[in-house]
Amino acid sequence: MIPELGHFALALALALALAQTLVGLWGAHRAEARLMAATGPIAAGILIAVAAAAGCLVWAYVVNDTTVLNVVQNSHSAKPLLYKISGTWGNHEGSMVLWVLILALCGGAVAAFGTNLPSALQARVLAVLGLIAAAFLGFILATSNPFSRVWPPAPDGQGLNPILQDPGLAFHPPLLYLGYVGFAVTYAFAVAALIEGRVDANWGRWVRPWALAAWSFLTLGIALGSWWAYYELGWGGYWFWDPVENASLLPWLAGCALLHSAAVVEKREALKTWTVFLALVAFGMSLLGTFLVRSGVLTSVHAFANDPARGLVILALLAVFIGGGFALFAWRAAAMVPTGVFAPLSREGALVLNNLLLCSIAAVVLVGTLYPMFADLLLKEKISVGPPFFNLATLPLAVPLILGMGVGPLLAWKRARLWPVLQRVWWAALAGLAALLLCRALAGERIGPALGFGAALWTIAAALADIADRIALFRRPQSAWARARFLPRAAWGGALAHAGLGVTILGLAGMGLATDKLALLKPGEATTLAGVEYRLTGITTVQGPNWTARRATVELREGGALITTMQADKRSFAVSRMNTTEAAIHTTWARDLYLVMGEERDGGAVLRIHDNPLAPWIWLGAAIMALGGGLSLSDRRVRVSAPAARAVRAEARA
Structure with missing residues (x-):
């Protein structure tokens, strides 16, 4: 019943x-x-x-x-x-x-x-x-x-x-869907504005909180999924440019651009048509992700293996909503004439650059994700697009994006001068350059980690410089604390989100210095990686609630002192007749010591060992970014439009 x-x-x-x-x-x-x-x-x-x-x-x-x-x-x-x-x-x-x-x-x-x-x-x-x-x-x-x-x-x-x-997968889909579906609200606002033929500052104020909430939840959802893949799949990495991973990254990039563009509409009533366009794109990317996961057109550990017939229905829905939205956009966009005028060197100009770079990265990811499917369908060729392509194609776009993030918030609206801004961020640039040169000297030929450390220090220091400038820390230090207490939470949230991205970049740079090793060990034998000794003490059988596991117990020692004891499993599920790998991870703020049990052989087991510097900072940074979004959302000036409700109702009746 x-x-x-x-x-x-x-x-x-x-x-x-x-x-x-x-x-x-x-x-x-x-x-x-x-x-x-x-x-x-x-x-x-x-x-x-x-x-x-x-x-x-x-x-x-x-x-x-x-x-x-x-x-x-x-x-x-x-x-x-x-x-x-x-x-x-x-x-x-x-x-x-x-x-x-x-x-x-x-x-x-x-x-x-x-x-x-x-x-x-x-x-x-x-x-x-x-x-x-x-x-x-x-x-x-x-x-x-x-x-x-x-x-x-x-x-x-x-x-x-x-x-x-897994607990991570218990909460990952709801958070991810709160982000995906949250962009349906910004899409609805965009379509409603196109029907009315009017977009103004009030519309920007109403759209921005929904975009901010969706982006924050999507950030948490993506980070939780990345963390789950890191510790559950036993691959030892944080991101593999898997098609389904890319499907969640696309609306995140579009939503990030939408957030910044809506701010320009709210402050200057400029970029109206572009903001409406981004609202349509963000939800379109969410629907595209829904199609990719459920259509059966790709193979992924994240995808639902379903029949293509249902995928075609979702594709039809994608065509109707996105095609219909863009048709309405083509018909009505001309009515939304921008009223705000600004110089190229201004806060608005920096946000335009931000949008162009974010959308360019999204375009690269979209093409790299979809091209193999179209090549297989039209050309009957099997093409694999993997991390080398995405890393090389997105890096030239990410570098100016990160540089602009540090300078943009310090520029004045409408028209700005560059030299006063550079005087306020010179120490942030110096910190980033020092980190780059130091890592370059220590890392040898690997330029990627050096760039990452430099970008991370620049981003974090520039976010601090933004707050320092807002409270006049260096100009009037005696009253800086009083100004900090009354600084809007949205300002704190924006700086915190930027700093969170810097923390994530710091973790990614550290992972660029990761080392790994394969070793066949029998009980009592040991191997060493990055100064840590891994000694296999035993292999046992363990019974779980609905699984049976072979468990390797390993003692870790550094300088003769016991660090911890780790247990890595190979689990067998009788009902589904599937096997899984449960990695063992010892986490510190400095690194992850990561252990995976492979096949058993000659009375011992093959162990795959990873030393991942700064790995926890990847997900810590994502949590800080989401916290920054939540802090901004808690600011009433972000959640509520400036005109009083009665005035808005009166305007609507008129």
């Missing part, structure tokens, strides 16, 4: 989404206040219906209802409770329910917190969100029903993919 209630809730949500679309568009077109006001309660109804459906699916997993096909294919009675719950989105059907649930949350948030929006704009935004929800709910009900029954019931389920049975 519970699965039928979940299926009915999805159908009800589809009907409400269609009603929200029609009522919102017609009410805004006819300026009917009652119809426009009805979109908010309908959005709340969609949220309740989709939440009920998601709850029913979670219930089916928790009680291991083997009359539900989705549960049989992706769960098992022996799974821990956490993985029974996270298993609801560890498959195509359940992940689409999560996708729509987050979309309904976004619609409910626009209805609840968008009371200061003009009624017509809010109604159109909710109508567009309703249309997106209706399309994906229809897709779920027609091709991906998570509540399909199977009879007679199976004795037990087939289990979840073992590599997904």
Whole structure:
């Protein structure tokens, strides 16, 4: 009975989404206040219906209802409770329910917190969100029903993919989807603005918080996925330019550009058409990622292996929403004439450069990701595009981007002079140059890590210089603390996000100096890497809740002193008949000591050992970036538009 209630809730949500679309568009077109006001309660109804459906699916997993096909294919009675719950989105059907649930949350948030929006704009935004929800709910009900029954019931389920049975993967998809789907709100604002033919500073203020929230969640989601791949897959690296990794990076780059562009619209009412264009692109990249993961056109440990038929439906949705959005853009963009004028050397000019470089990097990643598929389809040639291409193609674009990040925030709006800015960041440039030269001397022929350390120190020091300039630390030090206390949280958040990127670059540079070693050891034997002795003390069999493992126990010593004891597993899951590798990692602020157990041979085991300098800083920097975004979002001046709600309503009525 519970699965039928979940299926009915999805159908009800589809009907409400269609009603929200029609009522919102017609009410805004006819300026009917009652119809426009009805979109908010309908959005709340969609949220309740989709939440009920998601709850029913979670219930089916928790009680291991083997009359539900989705549960049989992706769960098992022996799974821990956490993985029974996270298993609801560890498959195509359940992940689409999560996708729509987050979309309904976004619609409910626009209805609840968008009371200061003009009624017509809010109604159109909710109508567009309703249309997106209706399309994906229809897709779920027609091709991906998570509540399909199977009879007679199976004795037990087939289990979840073992590599997904991990705490990191329990939280990675929700965070990633909050970013993906969050850009649907900025897309809806862009389409609503195109319908009205008007974009102004208020529109920039309304769009920017949603872009900031989506970007922050996406940053956390990407970082958590990267960390999971690092410790779970046993590859010893942080990023492999996997097509699905790239699919999440593309909306992140577009969203980052959108954030900065929206600031120009808000401050100067310039770059209006470009900002609307970026809002369409950011959501388009999110839909593209959804298509790549579920279409079966690529092979990846991150991808859902589904039939191409459902991938074609998602491709059709991508064509409708993005093609329709760009068609509307081509028709209405001319009406959005920019009013702000600025010199090339200005804060606006720096943000334009930022946008061009971010979009260029996104274009490189997009071409490198999609070209092998098109070459296979059209030319019947198998082409592999890997890290060497992406590293070489993005580095020349990343260098000026990082240099501009340090100078841009110190430039004045509209028109600026370069020399006063350089006088305020000379010490940051000196710190970056010193780090580059020192690392170049120590690293020998490897120029990449030296560039990374220099860029990292420059970025962090320039963020500090920005705060120092805002509080006049060097000009009027006696009152700097008082100014720091009243500095807007958005200013602190922006500097913190920039510094977080510097911390991540520091970790990437350190990984450029990583060393590794393969060693066949028998119990009692030892090997040495980077001054650390690894001694295998034993190999045992361990029984887990739903797996059996062969475990290698290794003692680590440095200078004769015991550092720690590490245990690396090779796990076997009987239900799914799959094996996984569980890496052992000893983390310090300075480095990761990383150990993977390979095959057993001659009474011993093959161990792969990595010494990864500064590896933890990669994910620490991402957390700092997201924290900076959250701090900016907590600033009321970012969340709430400047005009009072009554004034906005009066303007809308006029």
